[in-house]
Amino acid sequence: MSDVDTHCPYCALQCGTRLSGGRADTVRVRPSDFPVNRGRLCQKGWTAPEVLSAVDRLTRPLVRGPDGRLVEASWDTALDVVADGLREIRARHGPDAVAVFGGGGLTNEKAYLLGKFARLALGTSQIDYNGRFCMSSAAAAGTAAFGVDRGLPFPVTDLRGARTVLLAGANIAETMPPLMQHLEQARLIVVDPRRSATARRAALHLQPAPGTDLALALGLVHIAIVEGLVDQSYVDERCHGFAAAARRAMAWWPERVEGTTGVPASAQRQAVRMLAESRDSYILTGRGVEQHSKGADTVSGFINLALALGLPGRTGSGYGCLTGQGNGQGGREHGQKADQLPGYRSITDPAARAHVASVWGVAPEDLPGPGRGAYELLDALGTPQGPRALLVFGSNPAVSAPRAAHVTERLAALDLLVVADFVPSETAAMAHVVLPVTQWAEEEGTMTNLEGRVLRRRQALSPPPGVRGDLRVLRDLAVRLGEPASRYPSAPREVFDELRAASRGGKADYSGISYQRLDAGEALHWPCPDTRHPGTPRLFLDRFAHPDGKARFWEVDHREAAEETSPEFPLHATTGRVLAHYQSGAQTRRVAELVEAVGAPFVEVHPDTAARSGLLDGGRALITSARGAMTAQVRLDATMRLDTVFVPFHFPGDGRANLVTNPALDPRSGMPEFKVCAVRIAPTQE
Numbered sequence: 001m002s003d004v005d006t007h008c009p010y011c012a013l014q015c016g017t018r019l020s021g022g023r024a025d026t027v028r029v030r031p032s033d034f035p036v037n038r039g040r041l042c043q044k045g046w047t048a049p050e051v052l053s054a055v056d057r058l059t060r061p062l063v064r065g066p067d068g069r070l071v072e073a074s075w076d077t078a079l080d081v082v083a084d085g086l087r088e089i090r091a092r093h094g095p096d097a098v099a100v101f102g103g104g105g106l107t108n109e110k111a112y113l114l115g116k117f118a119r120l121a122l123g124t125s126q127i128d129y130n131g132r133f134c135m136s137s138a139a140a141a142g143t144a145a146f147g148v149d150r151g152l153p154f155p156v157t158d159l160r161g162a163r164t165v166l167l168a169g170a171n172i173a174e175t176m177p178p179l180m181q182h183l184e185q186a187r188l189i190v191v192d193p194r195r196s197a198t199a200r201r202a203a204l205h206l207q208p209a210p211g212t213d214l215a216l217a218l219g220l221v222h223i224a225i226v227e228g229l230v231d232q233s234y235v236d237e238r239c240h241g242f243a244a245a246a247r248r249a250m251a252w253w254p255e256r257v258e259g260t261t262g263v264p265a266s267a268q269r270q271a272v273r274m275l276a277e278s279r280d281s282y283i284l285t286g287r288g289v290e291q292h293s294k295g296a297d298t299v300s301g302f303i304n305l306a307l308a309l310g311l312p313g314r315t316g317s318g319y320g321c322l323t324g325q326g327n328g329q330g331g332r333e334h335g336q337k338a339d340q341l342p343g344y345r346s347i348t349d350p351a352a353r354a355h356v357a358s359v360w361g362v363a364p365e366d367l368p369g370p371g372r373g374a375y376e377l378l379d380a381l382g383t384p385q386g387p388r389a390l391l392v393f394g395s396n397p398a399v400s401a402p403r404a405a406h407v408t409e410r411l412a413a414l415d416l417l418v419v420a421d422f423v424p425s426e427t428a429a430m431a432h433v434v435l436p437v438t439q440w441a442e443e444e445g446t447m448t449n450l451e452g453r454v455l456r457r458r459q460a461l462s463p464p465p466g467v468r469g470d471l472r473v474l475r476d477l478a479v480r481l482g483e484p485a486s487r488y489p490s491a492p493r494e495v496f497d498e499l500r501a502a503s504r505g506g507k508a509d510y511s512g513i514s515y516q517r518l519d520a521g522e523a524l525h526w527p528c529p530d531t532r533h534p535g536t537p538r539l540f541l542d543r544f545a546h547p548d549g550k551a552r553f554w555e556v557d558h559r560e561a562a563e564e565t566s567p568e569f570p571l572h573a574t575t576g577r578v579l580a581h582y583q584s585g586a587q588t589r590r591v592a593e594l595v596e597a598v599g600a601p602f603v604e605v606h607p608d609t610a611a612r613s614g615l616l617d618g619g620r621a622l623i624t625s626a627r628g629a630m631t632a633q634v635r636l637d638a639t640m641r642l643d644t645v646f647v648p649f650h651f652p653g654d655g656r657a658n659l660v661t662n663p664a665l666d667p668r669s670g671m672p673e674f675k676v677c678a679v680r681i682a683p684t685q686e
């Protein structure tokens with residue numbers, strides 16, 4: 001096999017890779033000189049080929065038999081079981097009794113066809129995806145401020161010119177290590193309750209109590225106003241709403257912020273002065289400030305700071321969100337979100353409905369309306385008003401959803417659970433039907449990375465016999481449900497061409513991007529409205545995407561976390577990722593080197609907190625919240641806050657961090673509060 005240029009299967013940085021070898025057990029990966037990674041990969045990227053030959057790789061459809069066991073079946077049998085089940089449930093309970101749960105790792109083509117399949121073949125409004133748990137707060141805040149949300153509205157390489165970068169809730173030294181090379185010249189200000197690997201490299205680490213980042217953001221705006229650091233001409237010319245946002249911020253003077261967050265007033269002042277000292281500053285947010293019941297408001301708070309300092313919409317400075325999942329950006333643009341149609345269009349917008357309906361060859365009234373957001377959808381499964389059947393593509397909600405024991409119960413209450421995956425995830429293990437599908441190096445398609453750059457995923461080897469592509473699976477199911485085959489192309493290029501037409505005129509306009517242009521090496525960032533358009537690597541330079549071209553300050557005020565500590569649950573628990581693992585760990589827990597690096601759940605605890613709780617370094621701990629309990633090995637860490645413990649969320653079974661997390665939802669985004677809940681911790685033998 002000749003070398004194949006493609007991209008890492010994991011995070012939104014989408015590092016460029018070159019694959020050689022040609023067989024699942026011999027394929028080798030090397031980093032390519034792609035701009036975001038420039039010859040580097042992280043540990044996950046280097047070991048990604050191992051998942052291709054995972055010993056428990058799914059290669060045959062599985063159907064649950066009368067004795068309750070999953071047994072191998074032919075594709076025809078499995079698809080017939082699924083289609084018969086869907087038809088029966090729909091006939092008995094209506095189209096919304098069938099639901100679909102997608103993923104932010106699916107290619108653009110899969111995300112697009114999944115949305116179309118749900119709305120046309122199933123006729124259901126009940127579709128959402130795991131990106132609701134990842135990106136939704138930043139998306140809501142970005143859209144409110146700028147008129148459109150694109151993770152980074154500038155290329156990653158622009159960060160090389162930064163003098164100061166504030167990272168709010170982003171631990172990129174572990175989650176996206178190759179990105180760090182672009183920040184080597186910058187002074188980092190890191191906002192994180194935990195002294196993360198990134199915080200350890202920072203010039204300034206602000207360590208707020210979990211759930212208080214919004215108070216901190218308000219306080220930073222306050223300081224900018226009081227110290228005369230607001231870029232008033234920028235605010236007057238390019239923004240609306242400063243006065244109302246400023247009024248809120250003026251109530252958050254540094255000492256009050258210190259009392260609420262624990263961040264010293266002097267450090268707050270230092271942070272704002274560093275950001276305002278020169279033009280070339282950036283503010284970047286990540287899941288740490290976004291995964292809260294006020295996550296969208298918190299991001300708005302940091303965007304307000306960026307606008308006050310005049311950073312967005314200029315070359316050499318800006319605001320951006322560090323998208324998490326591999327196709328977290330494209331995954332939210334093409335119609336697998338409950339409230340959106342392809343092109344990043346609102347599903348309630350009559351013009352958007354008319355356009356997409358015309359591309360799909362149906363009437364606008366044939367398209368269902370908005371459905372439930374991800375957690376609400378999972379919470380409703382198997383209830384009298386909720387879906388009775390669920391199709392899961394590219395997601396593992398039994399591990400990754402908040403209040404995981406409850407979500408597992410809801411999955412178990414379904415009449416029909418169908419999971420399409422390439423490894424037997426914890427959700428697949430519960431399914432009535434499991435469909436074995438291709439993974440990254442076995443398929444063609446496109447992904448859109450955190451810069452809004454559309455990338456080609458290329459096939460480097462044949463899938464194992466018995467495995468099918470998701471696009472073909474969707475078409476075969478659609479045909480069994482009475483749809484014309486011609487409505488569901490299964491060649492990725494054809495699907496992409498239809499996606500381009502569906503996105504035309506939308507906020508995320510892909511209509512000028514083609515496989516041909518991408519294969520010729522063009523760097524194309526959306527929007528790209530025609531085939532001669534060079535794409536848009538930098539957004540907002542002339543105008544923001546609101547009709548009047550101006551950005552909006554969003555009036556926000558601090559509020560407490562949905563669950564505060566109490567005598568029964570005296571500590572905050574916060575969750576996050578580690579270098580060796582990705583998302584629910586379904587892929588990375590199958591890689592020996594990564595398991596050797598971190599093979600089991602752990603909890604980071606301050607030694608004094610541990611001593612008070614009777615915990616020993618290396619011992620077992622039971623972490624209990626109002627929703628359930630998890631077990632983990634104790635790691636003492638003197639840099640932890642005394643009031644906080646940290647648990648990674650990549651592990652299954654009793655080690656699921658989401659057994660304790662709080663599903664309190666952000667009213668603007670539907671994001672659950674993964675990043676703070678109240679717990680107690682005690683030694684255990686389990």
Ligand code: SF4
Nearest residue numbers: 008010011015042045
């Ligand atoms: Fe893959 Fe992300 Fe690591 Fe790059 S940083 S190698 S894209 S996991």
